[in-house]
Amino acid sequence: MNAFKPMETNTQSIHEGIYDIIIAGAGCSGLSLLYSILNTSSLKDQKILVVDKSFEKANDRTWCFWEKEAGVFESLVCKSWDYISVHKNDFSTTLPTEPFSYKMIQGLDFYKHVMDYAKQFNNVYWQESTITSMETERLHQKNSLQSNAIVHWEEGMAKGHKVFSSILPIDDLYTMSQTIQTEPFLWQHFKGHLIEFENPVFDAHVARLMDFNVNQHGATGFMYVLPLNNKKALVEYTLFSKNLLKPDTYALEITNYLQKHYSDQAYTIVHEEIGAIPMTTQSLAKSSTPIYVIGTLGNAVKASTGYAFHFIQAQVQQIVKQLETGAQVQTEVHDSRHQFYDAVLLYILYHDLMEGSEIFKRIFEKNKAATIFKFLSNTSSIWEDIRIMRSLPTKIFLPAAIKVLFRRG
Ligand SMILES: Cc1cc2nc3c(=O)[nH]c(=O)nc-3n(C[C@H](O)[C@H](O)[C@H](O)COP(=O)(O)OP(=O)(O)OC[C@H]3O[C@@H](n4cnc5c(N)ncnc54)[C@H](O)[C@@H]3O)c2cc1C
Secondary structure, three states, X not given: OOEEOOOOOOXXXXXXXXXXXXEEOXXXXXXXXXXXXXXXXXXXXXXXXXXXXXXXXXXXXXXXXXXXXXXXXXXXXXXXXXXXXXXXXXXXXXXXXXXXXXXXXXHHHHHHHHHHHXXXXXXXXXXXXXXXXXXXXXXXXXXXEEEEEEEEEOOEEEEEEEEEEOOOOHHHXXXXXXXXXXXXXXXXXXXXXXXXXXXXXXXXXXXXXXXOOOOOOOOEEXXXXXXXXXOEEEEEEEEEEOOOOOHHHHHHHHHHHXXXXXXXXXXXXXXXXXXXXXXXXXXOOOOEOOEEEOOOOOOOXXXXXXXXXXXXXXXXXXXXHHHHHOOOOOOXXXXXXXXXXXXXXXXXXXXXXXXXXXXXXXXXXXXXHHHHXXXXXXXXXXXXXXXXXXXXXXHHHHHHHHHHHHXXX
């Protein structure tokens, strides 16, 4: 099996003493935070405990994101593209991404890289257990009120001055998504097949970001095709909708798509990945000193797109700066202006006011990829925002914006 286990984990169940930091969940955000702390000279000697239900890591996901320069995990980038394409009916556009590159990192490469690095530090401890609860212990010391966090798992516990948690109660989220909320809740759900053809069929320079010429299932559906070379690609059927599909449906959509485009070509499925990412501007969880939420749990996912990797890195940098300076930890990464745009788009999709495929088509038809990437990374200027908005029909977006403003007010 393509899996990796990095180190001897702790066998004692009750940890003596207090950790400076407990990282609850060793996935993308927990390990990114660990890596960044260990690369910061004033923090690298902190006593850190990492708890995860399993350190047996598999290649369970690939992360894609856009970036201008080399990032912290540049050495792990297995493929990058300087062109993206979007398709809907007879509309088709291929856009240069300059000055950004669209990059891909394999999950397993990331887990292995961070865990191998952390193994060199004897101030990092590892506990393989399922966390069952966390609580705050208030301490009266002289004239001040201090607090520690206690993390409990099956038959064990540890105390920390600070806990960073990314353990997502996915069942609770499904319940939350199905009950009436003040803010719309959609899922970005998908299945991807890494496929390999016998003959060259792909243009390896172009990432097909959204091909809407697929079954929409009454929502916003598209195929995402990332060619690693001219024979091999990750092909993902993705839907933004209120409910998930039956497991077989995603695979059927991929098969139909490959049949439609490459009917006479033989291919094999090398690997599969599945995912369901919450799309909402509603807060999934709140930090409460000294327990801080990060990653998906910490609302790092961009509500209108499902992209999180880039925002998780921004969140980690923000936290590390706060730890270095002793400032109050604050994990919110999305500014209110861009969150408002996300809320308006989600409102329109949730209430079926305009087809998602038409919205994205118009945005990509009338703007440069770089402007769109900036907009979706929350780094666009007001003028760039206006340029994007002018691509969209005012008669739909203005009333929706007013509704969202009124609801939020
Ligand atoms: C298949 C897939 C593909 C994705 N692709 C992209 C992409 O291309 N670009 C992008 O920007 N985003 C992408 N995302 C979204 C997002 O970047 C990832 O979900 C990311 O891994 C979120 O990081 P996280 O740390 O919040 O959660 P995770 O990485 O899921 O980490 C959570 C960790 O907590 C552990 N855990 C959970 N419960 C417990 C418990 N009770 N006790 C102990 N440990 C526990 C888990 O074992 C896991 O290791 C993708 C998501 C998926 C699922």
